[in-house]
Amino acid sequence: MKFSISKEAFLTALQQVQHVVSTRTTLPILSNVLIKAGNGQLQFVTTDLDVGISGTVAAEVEEAGATTLPARKLVSIIRELPADEVEVTVDERNVAHIRSGPSFFKVMGLAADEFPPLPTFSEAREFKLEQRVLKDCLRKTSYAISTDETRYVLNGILCSFKENMLTMVATDGRRLAMVEQELEFPQSNEVDIIIPTKAVNEVQRLLEDEGEVTLKVGSGQIAFDLGDFFLASKLIEGNYPNYRQVIPGEARERIALDREPLLRTLGRTSLLLSDKSNSVKLHLTKDNLEVVANAPDVGEARESVAINYKGAEMTIAFNPEFFMAPLRNLVSDEVYLHLIDEISPGVLRSGTNFLYVLMPMRVNS
Amino acid sequence: MHVDMDAFFASIEQRDHPEFQGKPVIVGSPPDQRGVVCAASYEARAFKVHSAMPSRTAGKLCPQGIFVRPRMHVYRAESAKIMQVLQLFSACIEQVSVDEAYLDVSPSFQDYDDQDTALEAAEAMAREIKARIKQEVQLTATVGLGSNKFLAKLGSGFQKPDGLTLIRERDKIAFLRPLPVGAIHGVGPVTAKELNERGFMTVGDLQETTIPLNDILGSWSATLKQRALGTDDRPVDPTDERKSISSENTFLNDTDDRPTLRTALKELALDVAQTLEKEGVGALTIQVKVRYSDFTTLTRQLRVDDPLTQTDEIYRLACHLLARHQLVKSPLRLIGIGVSTLVPPVRTQLRLPL
Numbered sequence: 044m045k046f047s048i049s050k051e052a053f054l055t056a057l058q059q060v061q062h063v064v065s066t067r068t069t070l071p072i073l074s075n076v077l078i079k080a081g082n083g084q085l086q087f088v089t090t091d092l093d094v095g096i097s098g099t100v101a102a103e104v105e106e107a108g109a110t111t112l113p114a115r116k117l118v119s120i121i122r123e124l125p126a127d128e129v130e131v132t133v134d135e136r137n138v139a140h141i142r143s144g145p146s147f148f149k150v151m152g153l154a155a156d157e158f159p160p161l162p163t164f165s166e167a168r169e170f171k172l173e174q175r176v177l178k179d180c181l182r183k184t185s186y187a188i189s190t191d192e193t194r195y196v197l198n199g200i201l202c203s204f205k206e207n208m209l210t211m212v213a214t215d216g217r218r219l220a221m222v223e224q225e226l227e228f229p230q231s232n233e234v235d236i237i238i239p240t241k242a243v244n245e246v247q248r249l250l251e252d253e254g255e256v257t258l259k260v261g262s263g264q265i266a267f268d269l270g271d272f273f274l275a276s277k278l279i280e281g282n283y284p285n286y287r288q289v290i291p292g293e294a295r296e297r298i299a300l301d302r303e304p305l306l307r308t309l310g311r312t313s314l315l316l317s318d319k320s321n322s323v324k325l326h327l328t329k330d331n332l333e334v335v336a337n338a339p340d341v342g343e344a345r346e347s348v349a350i351n352y353k354g355a356e357m358t359i360a361f362n363p364e365f366f367m368a369p370l371r372n373l374v375s376d377e378v379y380l381h382l383i384d385e386i387s388p389g390v391l392r393s394g395t396n397f398l399y400v401l402m403p404m405r406v407n408s
Numbered sequence: 409m410h411v412d413m414d415a416f417f418a419s420i421e422q423r424d425h426p427e428f429q430g431k432p433v434i435v436g437s438p439p440d441q442r443g444v445v446c447a448a449s450y451e452a453r454a455f456k457v458h459s460a461m462p463s464r465t466a467g468k469l470c471p472q473g474i475f476v477r478p479r480m481h482v483y484r485a486e487s488a489k490i491m492q493v494l495q496l497f498s499a500c501i502e503q504v505s506v507d508e509a510y511l512d513v514s515p516s517f518q519d520y521d522d523q524d525t526a527l528e529a530a531e532a533m534a535r536e537i538k539a540r541i542k543q544e545v546q547l548t549a550t551v552g553l554g555s556n557k558f559l560a561k562l563g564s565g566f567q568k569p570d571g572l573t574l575i576r577e578r579d580k581i582a583f584l585r586p587l588p589v590g591a592i593h594g595v596g597p598v599t600a601k602e603l604n605e606r607g608f609m610t611v612g613d614l615q616e617t618t619i620p621l622n623d624i625l626g627s628w629s630a631t632l633k634q635r636a637l638g639t640d641d642r643p644v645d646p647t648d649e650r651k652s653i654s655s656e657n658t659f660l661n662d663t664d665d666r667p668t669l670r671t672a673l674k675e676l677a678l679d680v681a682q683t684l685e686k687e688g689v690g691a692l693t694i695q696v697k698v699r700y701s702d703f704t705t706l707t708r709q710l711r712v713d714d715p716l717t718q719t720d721e722i723y724r725l726a727c728h729l730l731a732r733h734q735l736v737k738s739p740l741r742l743i744g745i746g747v748s749t750l751v752p753p754v755r756t757q758l759r760l761p762l
Contacts, residue, residue, distance in 0.1 A: 193710070193724070193725055193728045214760065214762065216759050216760055216762055217757055217758075217760065219760060284762040286762070288761070289760040289761055289762060322756065362757060386758060388760065400760065402757065402758040402759055402760055403758055404756045404758065405754070405755075405756045405758065
């Protein structure tokens with residue numbers, strides 16, 4: 044196998060696939076990237092057996108072939124190469140010779156036929172949507188995914204395809220993010236799946252603002268086909284809890300808030316928090332919202348925000364990190380906070396399709 | 409300073425039954441019944457009988473052994489007398505169990521210029537403690553002296569029975585060097601084996617290594633390295649607050665039957681939850697313990713964000729730990745649930761009813 048390619052194109056493509064390579068693996072070949080050369084292009088494949096990614100990039104292929112090389116090592120070598128062009132030859136013992144300007148590297152690889160193939164998706168339900176849309180939906184929900192591995196069904200995003208609507212939900216039991224997106228598909232395609240965190244993170248890295256993505260949902264697995272890149276992942280098996288039941292049906296108070304200023308207010312006041320005291324209090328009085336943070340051994344911060352509020356005086360406390368996460372990931376100028384009382388969930392809404400349920404913290408004074 | 413009573417239960421039995429003196433006394437279940445050895449006299453230990461061994465095995469190793477049923481109330485009363493003696497010497501005592509305690513005696517030796525002369529001065533106190541214990545309860549104790557808890561405990565384990573070992577600061581590295589890695593408190597047979605497989609046989613090997621041990625030991629590797637160098641910053645903790653709560657069950661017959669194990673776990677979870685409630689605390693750490701037919705014992709634990717108080721939550725996490733670490737790979741003799749990191753049972757962050 045022999046090819047030459049620009050250093051930049053080589054590096055970019057490798058970096059897109061390298062994140063799934065695990066550092067600690069019992070199977071040495073999983074530390075490697077599969078490289079196939081042929082038809083004027085290179086294909087790179089990596090997998091950890093749960094998530095696999097393949098990507099293609101144009102290259103000058105002199106001699107077709109395939110091999111696998113240690114992924115992280117290869118990335119660091121290519122990144123440091125002195126010249127703009129790279130020439131790679133791989134001999135029959137899977138030893139790669141990498142030349143760039145004055146430098147030469149010899150890297151030991153492993154045979155390509157040992158590399159586990161990515162799953163195939165012949166009889167899959169297919170959904171087409173714009174990459175921009177999927178990226179936006181993932182961004183608005185993924186931060187709420189649970190990291191508590193003892194409730195593994197929550198370690199991913201629920202994607203419910205029902206009645207021409209894609210509903211995506213993520214929760215860690217303390218807050219829940221939900222986004223709804225209209226999408227046309229035949230009724231026979233209706234399905235509920237849970238995409239694991241790792242696949243969510245990886246696909247977010249690959250999605251662009253242009254172009255389409257095809258989702259292929261097979262039995263226990265999903266693929267994202269983006270053209271140049273292809274990501275396949277196992278799905279989380281199990282039943283997602285009934286999230287509808289925790290969304291409050293009505294609200295007593297509806298408060299319009301400016302998203303960015305509110306985010307900054309919360310960020311500033313939470314500077315005063317400590318490990319022991321991690322809640323900010325929202326004190327609502329007529330046309331005023333006061334955000335208060337205090338920690339016994341640290342100090343106190345207060346900030347007032349002018350709002351339109353005619354409801355009953357109320358103090359409700361939230362974990363500021365949980366409050367700020369959706370604000371950071373939304374784009375609208377205005378958000379709406381719906382409240383019932385101090386111990387009922389608050390609901391943050393933006394536009395018509397985003398909703399975030401946030402459980403309060405107990406106020407201790 | 410670490411004070412450790414010598415073969416405590418067995419020595420009490422020998423004291424109270426002069427005819428047992430000089431004979432192998434085994435406190436625990438009779439050898440023809442299912443159960444374990446609680447304690448063995450030094451004469452019995454010569455036959456390789458040790459505590460936690462099945463009585464049946466002990467009976468085979470030492471057929472002439474005198475098996476005695478434990479009299480816990482007697483041992484506890486003797487323990488209380490011993491602790492009263494210790495209180496004459498230090499106000500800061502951490503009783504670890506019925507027969508051992510740490511004493512922080514440093515306030516009495518503040519005026520010495522360096523730690524080693526202070527430790528040497530404390531040696532006289534240690535001798536007096538041993539004498540007073542002997543006078544009060546006619547039992548012998550072994551004392552270890554060192555600049556911290558780890559070294560003191562190591563010292564008391566060094567020359568038993570009726571011993572006294574002083575580990576000076578200037579000698580500690582050399583003292584530790586030839587010891588097997590298993591001599592470090594916290595390095596059990598499993599960890600010791602893993603360390604041995606990687607070429608760490610002695611504490612000296614650990615002292616010298618620059619290889620990070622995180623892969624084998626996780627977060628504990630930093631502590632291990634410290635111990636190997638003879639440092640330990642844990643204070644002697646005189647509060648007698650409970651630090652953990654546990655419940656375990658030995659099966660009549662070893663079993664890997666899932667419904668039986670589930671039923672047992674549920675009962676243990678209930679037991680632990682009830683104790684938590686009685687003590688008015690919640691727990692941030694949960695641990696499961698399993699013992700196989702060959703007496704290999706494993707524990708696995710995890711930490712949670714919100715204090716555990718509820719039976720179903722404890723049960724769910726215990727099941728998770730068993731499954732996650734594939735602990736039920738052969739029949740179990742014993743199963744247990746323990747909780748620790750006890751904190752006020754308040755959940756400040758409310759949860760969605762999912």
